[in-house]
Amino acid sequence: MKNILLVCAAGMSTSLMVNKMQAAAKNRDEEISINATAGGNIDKYGDQADVLLLGPQISYQKDEYVNKYEPKGIPVAVIDTVDYGLMNGEKVLDQALQMIKEK
Template sequence: MKNIVLVCAAGMSTSLLVSKMKEAAKNSPEKITINATAGSDLAKFADEMQVLLLGPQVSYMKSKYESEFGSKGIPVEVINSVDYGMMHGEKVLERALELIDNSQ
């Protein structure tokens, strides 16, 4: 099972992207869980996530999350702003899976 978490300021702007990613994940032979959350609620997902993707609007938080989760082997990356803005769920999903595979 792959567990992907997206974080933004309030968890709302990533919700549409998560929907697009879930649609793309339906074609995957792997079980994939994708969640969106606000930074303040991230702790609920911390124990299970395998990758943390940040919305471009919270890119300034990357170093904080890297120091918090990088030592646990969890990759942290800011979502490509074009893919985020165009809601390219399939591209963002592919990148998340690549990050998970490269971290194992």
């Protein structure tokens, strides 16, 4: 199973993106777990993720997450602002799966 973790400031708006991504994932023949958490709670979930996607509102913290998780083999990226604003779950899911494929 692929584990995708979305991280944002409070976990609220990103949970909406999780719903959109889960809907997109239903059409794929893969087992995909998608969850969201606030940055302050990431220690509970971060090491279990195959990829971390950061909400645009915390893009300024990207280097911190990269330094902590990429040495563990967990790629980190910021969700595109337009895709996030439009809640384009299909494109964000594609981004995450491509990152997992490239690791």
